[in-house]
Amino acid sequence: MAPSIKDVAERAGVSLGTVSNVLNRPDKVSEATREVVLAAIAELGFVRNSQAAQLRAGTSRSLGLIVLDLANPFFHDIARGIEDVATELGYALVLCNSDEQAAREDRYLQLLEEQRVRGMLITPVGPMSERLDALRRRGTPTVLVDRHDPRVDCCSVAVDDVAGGELAGEHLVGAGHRRIAYVTGPLSLRQCKDRLTGLRRAVAGLDVTIDVIEVPALKARHGYEAARELFDGGGRPTAVFCANDLLALGVLRAAVSTGRRVPEDIALLGYDDIEFAADAAVPLSSVRQPTLHIGRTAARLLVEECDHPESHSHQQIMFRPELVVRESTRVA
Amino acid sequence: MAPSIKDVAERAGVSLGTVSNVLNRPDKVSEATREVVLAAIAELGFVRNSQAAQLRAGTSRSLGLIVLDLANPFFHDIARGIEDVATELGYALVLCNSDEQAAREDRYLQLLEEQRVRGMLITPVGPMSERLDALRRRGTPTVLVDRHDPRVDCCSVAVDDVAGGELAGEHLVGAGHRRIAYVTGPLSLRQCKDRLTGLRRAVAGLDVTIDVIEVPALKARHGYEAARELFDGGGRPTAVFCANDLLALGVLRAAVSTGRRVPEDIALLGYDDIEFAADAAVPLSSVRQPTLHIGRTAARLLVEECDHPESHSHQQIMFRPELVVRESTRVA
DNA sequence: GGTACGTGATGAAACGTTTCAATCATCAGG
DNA sequence: CCTGATGATTGAAACGTTTCATCACGTACC
Structure with missing residues (x-):
């Protein structure tokens, strides 16, 4: 034809x-x-016809990326960073959304391997699936994104969540808070747990109380509900630290709708610094992860391994997050 | 190997x-x-090796999707809808982000054609590029998403923005507002213009004043700035209709930070019904577009054309948006 | 005039599939 | 025992590239 x-x-x-x-x-x-x-x-x-060309060449110029959720600004920014570098270095990027479902992840891995992608970037749903391991063993260079598995011998790029929690704790303590609520998603998630660990580390030895409120998911609605309960309860923290910005936005709504002023009546600190954090009704302080940078670094590591497999040595990179202070925790 | x-x-x-x-x-x-x-x-x-298989078969089982901006929840949901249907019907989807840059769009079109995608879904940056037209002429079935070009003979799926503006107007007038501000992005954008047209149509013949405030981009920051100016000025509208939710969130922030109550002092209506609309400090009324449905429909049209080119006839589908009423326009 | 060399162009092989006509084995029916 | 039919398996061709050894043709040099 x-x-x-x-x-x-x-x-x-x-x-x-x-x-x-x-x-x-x-x-x-x-x-x-x-x-x-x-x-x-x-x-x-x-x-x-690039299929024919690549068939003949025995290798393609495309990379696969499988993330948990593209709707999440965190992953979206990472994808953007990866895409930038990939295009710049002459690779095409195939974007996939596992939706946190192992079955979808599995299907995409199969698809991408059949397409003979040159390399793979992935935030695995679970620990390390059979198929992903097989893919690696068969020789497809792989970089773990937002994961760090010491048992697995490959490159990875992640962020230090303990440090992030610590930053948050220091900031709130420094602002004079002595009773802090931590609203979090399931503590079975490493991120949530690490941030709590960091928070506790920051207040260790000080006379500070931490109330942990665990909700079923990192969604605004749950933040709202948790806050309503919190406000009704007896604890009365003066600051709320949330495991992500969505939860914090929910808490903010609860505060506004019950007539509380932020930060005067209650300080509020989020995590991720999504785009909407700055544009919230009260601009939200947040712990920012260098998402774009994570993406760019991951892509560079992968391309390096693809282009020079012999001289390449695996690296585990851990970025430090950064605190962004806005209205919601400003002291008068 | x-x-x-x-x-x-x-x-x-x-x-x-x-x-x-x-x-x-x-x-x-x-x-x-x-x-x-x-x-x-x-x-x-x-x-x-699916490259070899497809080479032999002379046709692939993948579809290309080029959107303006994956960060935008509107496109993100559309992509999701498309992906659902594509996977269900046995096609893989290659996701691309033109970032509203004609050059990027062009590059991706080339790439996808070289990969011999079976069909293409696209929201073109400009009217209809040379390359896109060539692609269609060479026989790649194409569906326009969120666009409708009467001069071009192909399927398209869009939303009736005039109807959306009308819905908004009727709602606000029905709530008793007689002075309405319309905060909009560049009126050179069809969407912005159409929504204004609808708004005007809704108030035609009534004693209602409309103040149009045009800002450079559909971002929260611009909504904030426009609102600050508006509040300082003499006009004093009782309701603000925004061309999208981001602008509305900006306006909301301006209201909260100047001590205005929403909706008592000023009503607020957005457009798109993004996820954050419901979770805003004051839950935002908005005009919802059936994004998922748009995506699913577009994908179905395309697959239909791919699988049965002879019996296929092009369709231009126009969805009607829907009003979602929340706190921000609730009458007491 | 013969040799060597450089520049362009050529043609066949190979990449990993799928397809399809051809072959082979088996077995039921006459 | 032969014929046909059925079912399983085979082998070669084809898809559209890239690569590489080969070839044709001048040109420069001795």
Whole structure:
């Protein structure tokens, strides 16, 4: 159907190899024939079939990325960072959304391996699936994103969540708070647990009380409900630290709707610094993760391994988060 | 490097064609040999090379999707809808982000055509680029998403923005507002203009004043700034309708920070009904677009054209948006 | 005039599948 | 015992590239 190199060759009255040369090493072919061939290409509307090219080459120029949830600004920014670097270095990126479902992850891994992606970036749903391990063993370079598995020998890029919790704790303690609520998603999630660990470490030895409120998911609605309960209860913390910004936005809504002023009546600190944090009704203080940077670094590590497998040595990179102070924790 | 069907055949002691049959029509092969072959596949860790398969087949099972901005929840939900249907119908989806840059769009179109995607879903940056047109002419089925170009003969799925503006107008007028501000992005954007048209249509013949405030982009920050100015100025509208939710969130922040109550002092209505609308400090009324449905419909149209090109006839589908009323426009 | 060399162009092989006509084995019916 | 039919398996061709050894043709040099 679509015109092939052969059709172009016929039309231009040259051999098939010459057309290929025009496409891939134009300097190896004389000015005159090059023009003839290019004209034929234009006339026929020839578009090269990269499947055939890659089949012949035995390797592709595309990378696979599987994230947990593209709707999440955290992953979205990471994907953006990866995409930037990939394009810059001449790789195409195939974006996939596992939706935190192992079955979807599995299907995408299969699909990407069948497509012979050159390398893989992934935030695995579970610890390390059979298929992912097989993929690695078969020789597809792999980088773990937002994960760090000491048992697995490959590159990884993650963020130090303990340090993030510590930053939060120091900030709140420094602002004079002595009773702090930590609203968190399931503590079975490493992130949630690590941030709590950091928070506790920051207040260790000080006369500070921490109330842990665990909710079923990192969604605004749960933050709202947790806060309503908290406000009704007897504890009366003066600050709330949330395991992510969505929870914090929920808490903020609860505060506004019950007439509490933020930060005067209650201080509020989120995590992730999503775009909406700055634009919340009361701009939200938050712990920012260098998402774009994570993505760019992960992509660079992967491409390095793809392009120079022999000289490559695996690296586990851990970024430190950063505190962004806005209205919601400002002291008067 | 990676084991091929040939290696499997050797290992299993059968011919190459038989292995292919085991893979593609297992019923055509006897129980015994099938088992032998499957065992060989497992032992060798064989993964089929879909590039070769598609090359031979002359057509792939993947669809391309190019959107303006994946960070935008609107496009994100559409992509999700498309992905759902695509997977369900046995197609893989290649996600691309044009970032509203014609150059990026162009590059992705080229890439996807080289990969021989079976069909294309796209929200074009500009009117209709040379390359997109060429792609269509060469026979790649194409569906326009959130666009509707009467000059172009292909399927499209869009939303009626005039109707959306009308819904908004009727709602606000019905709530008794007689002076309404419309905070909008550049009116050169069709969406912004159409929504204004609808708004005007809703108040036509009534004693209602509309103040149009045009800002440079559909971002919360601009909504905030516009609102600060608006509050300082003399107009004093009782309601603000925003061309999207981000602007509305900005306006909400301005209101909260200047001590205005929503909706008592000023009513607020957004557009898109993004996830955060419901979780805003004051839950935001909004005009909802059936994004998931748009995506699903677009994908179904495309797959229909891909699978039955002869019986297919192009359709231009226009969805109607829907009003979601929350606190921000609730009348006491 | 012969040799060596450089520049362009050529043609065939190979990549890993799928498909399909051809072959082979088996068996039922006459 | 032969014929046909059925079912399983085979082998070769084809898809569209890239690569590489080969070849044709001048040109420069001795």
